[in-house]
C-alpha cells in the first residue's frame with residue numbers, strides 16, 4: 001500500500017483553502033531567534049505556512065514540493081501577501097539544491113520517505129547549509145499512529161537518533177511533543193524535533 005496518497009492530498013489541496021492551516025509550526029517561529037537573515041530552503045513546503053512566515057520576516061525563501069498544486073498554492077498565497085518567494089515542483093529525493101542556505105527546514109515530511117531516503121535527504125540538508133546555519137526537522141516518531149500502519153517508512157525511534165545524525169553540529173533543541181490534528185478524523189501525532197547549528 002502506498003503511504004503517500006498523492007491523489008488524495010492533491011484533491012484536498014485543490015478543494016480546501018489550507019489543509020495544514022496557515023499557522024506556522026511552533027519551532028519555525030523560533031528560527032529568527034537563531035538566524036536573523038539569509039536564504040531558507042523548505043523541503044516539502046506544502047501550502048507554505050512555514051515558508052511564508054519566514055519570508056514575512058525578511059528571509060529569501062525557496063520552497064520545494066513534489067505536488068504542483070502545493071507549490072502553486074504556496075506561490076499564490078505569497079503573491080496575495082506581496083511576498084517574493086521561489087517555488088519548485090520536484091521530488092526531494094532527486095533535488096540537488098543550488099548553493100548553500102542559512103536555514104533548511106523539513107517539517108512533517110520525512111515520514112513520506114523510506115529510512116535510507118530520509119537519511120540521504122538529511123545528509124543533503126547538512127551539505128547545503130552554511131557554516132553557522134540552522135537545520136530544523138520535525139518528524140513522526142515510532143509512537144505515532146502512522147508507524148503501525150506504515151512500518152516501512154521513516155519514523156524516528158528516539159530523540160538520540162536525530163542527535164546522532166547531527167553529532168558534529170551544535171544541538172540547539174532536540175525533543176518530542178504531541179500535536180492534536182483535525183485535518184482528518186481528530187488524531188494525535190507524536191513528533192520529534194531537532195534544531196541544530198552547523
Ligand SMILES: C[S@@+](CC[C@H](N)C(=O)[O-])C[C@H]1O[C@@H](n2cnc3c(N)ncnc32)[C@H](O)[C@@H]1O
Nearest residue numbers: 020044045046065066067091092107108109112
Ligand atoms: C504533511 S505536508 C507538510 C507541509 C509543510 N511542510 C507543513 O509543515 O505545513 C507534507 C508535504 O510533503 C510533500 N512531499 C511528499 N513527498 C515528497 C517528496 N518526495 N518530495 C517533495 N515533497 C514531498 C507533500 O506533497 C506535502 O505537501
